[in-house]
Amino acid sequence: MNSRRVYAVAALCCCAALRAGSAAARGGVKLAQAPAAPAVRVIPLVGGVAALMPAPALAPRPVAVLASPVPLARSPIAVPALGSALPESQTSESPEAGSARAATFFDQSAVLGRGAPIRAGPSQKTAIRRLIRRVPQAVLFDWDDTLADERKTVRLAHEELFRRFKLKRPPHKVLEDQWRDDHAVFYERFFPGIAVEDVETVWHDITETIRRGDKVGGKRLAPASLYPGAVEILKELRRLGVTLAVVSNKREATLYQANDATGVRSFFKIIYGHKEGRERKPSPQSINETLKALGVLAENAWYVGDQVSDAQASRGLSRILIGRRTRTLAQARGAELDPEGDIVYIDSLKKLLGIVKRLK
Numbered sequence: 001m002n003s004r005r006v007y008a009v010a011a012l013c014c015c016a017a018l019r020a021g022s023a024a025a026r027g028g029v030k031l032a033q034a035p036a037a038p039a040v041r042v043i044p045l046v047g048g049v050a051a052l053m054p055a056p057a058l059a060p061r062p063v064a065v066l067a068s069p070v071p072l073a074r075s076p077i078a079v080p081a082l083g084s085a086l087p088e089s090q091t092s093e094s095p096e097a098g099s100a101r102a103a104t105f106f107d108q109s110a111v112l113g114r115g116a117p118i119r120a121g122p123s124q125k126t127a128i129r130r131l132i133r134r135v136p137q138a139v140l141f142d143w144d145d146t147l148a149d150e151r152k153t154v155r156l157a158h159e160e161l162f163r164r165f166k167l168k169r170p171p172h173k174v175l176e177d178q179w180r181d182d183h184a185v186f187y188e189r190f191f192p193g194i195a196v197e198d199v200e201t202v203w204h205d206i207t208e209t210i211r212r213g214d215k216v217g218g219k220r221l222a223p224a225s226l227y228p229g230a231v232e233i234l235k236e237l238r239r240l241g242v243t244l245a246v247v248s249n250k251r252e253a254t255l256y257q258a259n260d261a262t263g264v265r266s267f268f269k270i271i272y273g274h275k276e277g278r279e280r281k282p283s284p285q286s287i288n289e290t291l292k293a294l295g296v297l298a299e300n301a302w303y304v305g306d307q308v309s310d311a312q313a314s315r316g317l318s319r320i321l322i323g324r325r326t327r328t329l330a331q332a333r334g335a336e337l338d339p340e341g342d343i344v345y346i347d348s349l350k351k352l353l354g355i356v357k358r359l360k
Contacts, residue, residue: 124344124345127342127343127344128344128355130318130342131302131318131320131342131344131355132355132358132359132360134359135240135241135242135359135360136242136300136301136302136318137242137243137294137296137297137300137301138242138243138244138245138291138294138296138300138301138302139237139242139243139244139245139301139302139303139304140244140245140246140247140287140290140291140301140302140303140304140314140317141244141245141246141247141303141304141305142246142247142248142303142304142305142306142307142310143246143248143250143255143258144248144250144306145306145307145322145323146227146304146305146306146322147226147227147230147246147264147349148224148225148226148227148230148258148262149224149225149226149227150224152221152224153207153210153211153221153224154176154207155172156210156216156217156219156221157203157206157207157210157216158172158175159217160206160216160217161199161202161203161206162190163217164202164206165191165194165199165202167190167191170190175190178190180307180308180326180329181308181329183280183309187199204251204254207254208251208254211223211224211254211257211258211261223261223262224258224261224262225262226262226264227348227349228348228349228350229348229349229350229352229353230264230349231264232353233349233352233353233356234264234267236353236356236357237356238267240356240359243269243294243296244267244268244269245268245269245270245271245272245290245294246259246268246270246271246272246273247270247272247281247286247287247290247303248272248273248274249273249274249280249281249286250273250274251273251274251275252271252272252273252274252275253273254273255271255273256271256273259271269294270290270293270294272286272289272290274286281307281309281310281312281313282308282309282310282312282313283313284313284314284315286313287303287313287314287317298316298317299316299317301317301318302317302318302319302320303317303318303319303320304320304322304352305319305320305321305322306321306322306323306326307321307326308326308329311343318342318344319342319343319344320343320344320345320346320352321343321344321345321346322346322347322348322349322352323347324345324347326345
């Protein structure tokens with residue numbers, strides 16, 4: 001009789017253990033274990049997919065509960081937080097801590113490489129297909145470093161600007177990168193204690209002197225030229241019946257002069273530059289006012305620019321950014337800049353010409 005009781009108790013214990021293990025695997029129970037090693041090992045894979053693999057151990061362990069979905073860096077796959085569905089009596093980890101730990105496990109930057117941007121929207125092929133599914137009613141262009149190559153002018157102007165304020169000039173690349181990153185920080189970092197308006201006044205005086213063909217710092221530059229492919233793009237869009245405009249932070253009088261000098265003024269129905277009382281990009285004011293003047297809804301227009309501020313100012317339009325560095329910055333700020341994945345990134349106007357020729 002005693003041996004039968006022993007066997008019966010043993011059988012009941014086995015059944016209980018099997019039920020506990022099964023419930024834990026389904027997310028029902030987490031059994032207390034000695035903290036020797038994790039019960040599961042989370043292995044992130046490229047593309048936001050994760051695998052749960054049993055950790056090496058001397059004895060079988062129940063699988064930890066996975067619940068409380070946490071978004072995976074805008075991935076369509078939900079990432080569960082460890083332990084968040086368990087009663088406090090059965091787990092020492094709070095839901096908040098579990099969520100944070102799960103998010104850390106699934107940080108795609110660890111998979112894609114240190115410092116790599118996390119893409120916020122769909123693939124570029126998908127974004128381009130969306131872009132070309134219909135001919136836009138209007139295309140708005142930035143000017144500097146989008147249609148016109150102003151790099152030599154900008155570099156000479158930087159040299160003269162720092163000379164006039166008697167400041168040591170950082171390398172050109174540092175200045176250009178900071179300007180692309182954040183205009184406000186540019187002024188705070190390189191012109192501390194100096195009013196932004198004062199810096200801008202001197203800057204525009206220098207650049208207009210350069211564009212007139214006068215010497216600055218003993219140097220005289222030839223007028224800025226258009227990037228290869230610019231005129232071809234304008235001609236192709238006009239052939240398709242698309243209304244064209246320029247929207248730039250450049251002073252409007254200077255913008256008109258630049259359009260005349262490069263021979264493209266006749267392509268544009270509106271040339272919108274900066275005037276007193278107008279806000280500069282990333283404010284959307286200039287783009288909104290241009291669309292209103294054209295009688296075109298944002299959803300039926302494109303904006304082509306080269307900086308993060310261009311993407312910020314043109315939310316609601318189909319956006320095209322030129323330049324690899326701009327692409328990295330925009331993707332790194334994905335949720336802010338690319339909520340619907342509609343930004344198309346290209347390396348040159350020639351690439352844009354290829355996209356335009358696919359319009360039907």
